[in-house]
Amino acid sequence: MAAPIQYFELPNFTFEDGTTLPVAKLAYLDINPSGSKVALIPTCFRGKLHATLTFATGALRDYRIIVVALFGNGESSSPSNHEGATPFPKLLDYRDCVRAQHELLTKNLGVQTIDLMAGFSMAGQCTYYWAATHPDMVRNAVMICSSARTSKHNRQFLEGPRAALENSVDYAGGDGGAAAATMGKHEAPRGVHAFAKAYSAWLTSADWFEQELWRDLGYASYEEWDTDSTGPRYAGWYPNDLLAKLRMWQRGDVTVCDPSAAPSSSSDSTAVADTLSKIKARVLLMPSRTDQYFRWEASERELKYLQRGTLVVIPSVWGHLAGSGISPTDVAWMDQQIHKFIQEA
């Protein structure tokens, strides 16, 4: 039976952008609460709690696994579930997520040590922020198809879906979007469809298309896959939630966690080196060989700066989605790597 979604309320929670909400809310799962060790796993960009890959029946079967929803995912505090007079924060920041999750663990769940934190994609970035801000609390960290800083290439790819949605006839219609942005539950099916179209070729890989692996997902044809994955598969996702998460992702940069790091600039990897070198956790970097935006080459560069880092590249043609849990072969491979990583501790 799936663990039920629980909610933790944080009164008068102040976000990095300066907004204080009377109550911020974290949604989470507490899987195997009697487990002797603790794992923390945040949700990814388009991730809901119950769809998150947890390794709960594999490498983490003895762990108490806390799966926690990032702000903006529609389960934790998000534009779409926001109520009250105070407007929802204009910008979300991974530091907001880390601070709220820290409260959840230490004040609500009695957890003082995270034996293992794992995160895919945006959740991997959140994991980096955790390891950088709480070096003594995070013992082991697994970053799956992720990066310490969002590359300019990644940021620019995200400009596509963002612009497609923000300029769409049903999101921006009428008032140039000013009203839409303040209406959390505002729907825009054509805008979300355009968003999905602009996103879809990035998710997997050229090889994935070449090998027609939509068949592995049960689609008889390319057209059937395209129609479903840029339509019904976005059911339940509100434009302003997608945009809030996307902006947090675009601004992802772990060096903001380290006030003493060299000034952060895109042309300067010194700041990243500074920040990563202070991380005490053992780190397993697990990029995918064919990821088009969280590239393994970036993980390889990060590895140099980590005190106790290991890099293994998922040998997959599923691109970024290799880390999502959609491909059973890749899940088994990752599970084995995490198992080994834990054994070698």
Next chain:
Amino acid sequence: MAAPIQYFELPNFTFEDGTTLPVAKLAYLDINPSGSKVALIPTCFRGKLHATLTFATGALRDYRIIVVALFGNGESSSPSNHEGATPFPKLLDYRDCVRAQHELLTKNLGVQTIDLMAGFSMAGQCTYYWAATHPDMVRNAVMICSSARTSKHNRQFLEGPRAALENSVDYAGGDGGAAAATMGKHEAPRGVHAFAKAYSAWLTSADWFEQELWRDLGYASYEEWDTDSTGPRYAGWYPNDLLAKLRMWQRGDVTVCDPSAAPSSSSDSTAVADTLSKIKARVLLMPSRTDQYFRWEASERELKYLQRGTLVVIPSVWGHLAGSGISPTDVAWMDQQIHKFIQEA
């Protein structure tokens, strides 16, 4: 002094989609008309005649070079310059371009043999169509960052800009786009901007972003490059021209030129093998090492089927744009390869 744009009129021209226009028009340049050999170079996706890379001062300096605009580029017959009662064709096809260009060469310019045809991107696809439909007329062909059939990955990437534009507030506004599509000169700045955003991260490469090569183009910052390349750089491009060209590209498949080829289907490369094996021209395939959608791996597969093919991979981080002429180093490298290719004939 730049060669002037000339126009060739084709009365009662019937397009593959069944539309007959009273007059179709080809725009072209006739560079060095007294040259002893003839080269034909079509424009690319977002290509205008005078911006087309011709190698006229290098490898092709002794050639008469005919640069010809594809239908839909705004210079040859296009939605944006269409007039009269007959609606512009719903679909363009490379075969329309080839047939019209054949008329131009044989009936207007007195050309019976194309010593060398070269094309970048969509123009490379047009070159494939030429070589397949006129095997005795095309002697040498150079395909730069292109492919014989548009891959599903490429097609899906194009769905992003297409959907961004078609669902935009100023293209689709009011009547769901039905009217916009019939108004050739209809403008939609927000839609074109969203199109440009969804296109922009594909054009170069992750390495290009990593190395901040916008500086080579004179931009001081990423933001400055982004603003210009997704705004002012699209000046003069009408939504319906972009969409007409894009649809032709998405449907690119040289096997349609070969009625006896095995039935074409995405899962079957037999048809491509059949068609390519009948091409008599010497062929130089010149993909870019970092092209994200016209990948060198696809060119490598095509090479196997060509009777007289050669493959050289542009060692560039400019991605697809390596073949566009934007990078002087890449232009010099390609010029040298074409020179060698001609010498070895």
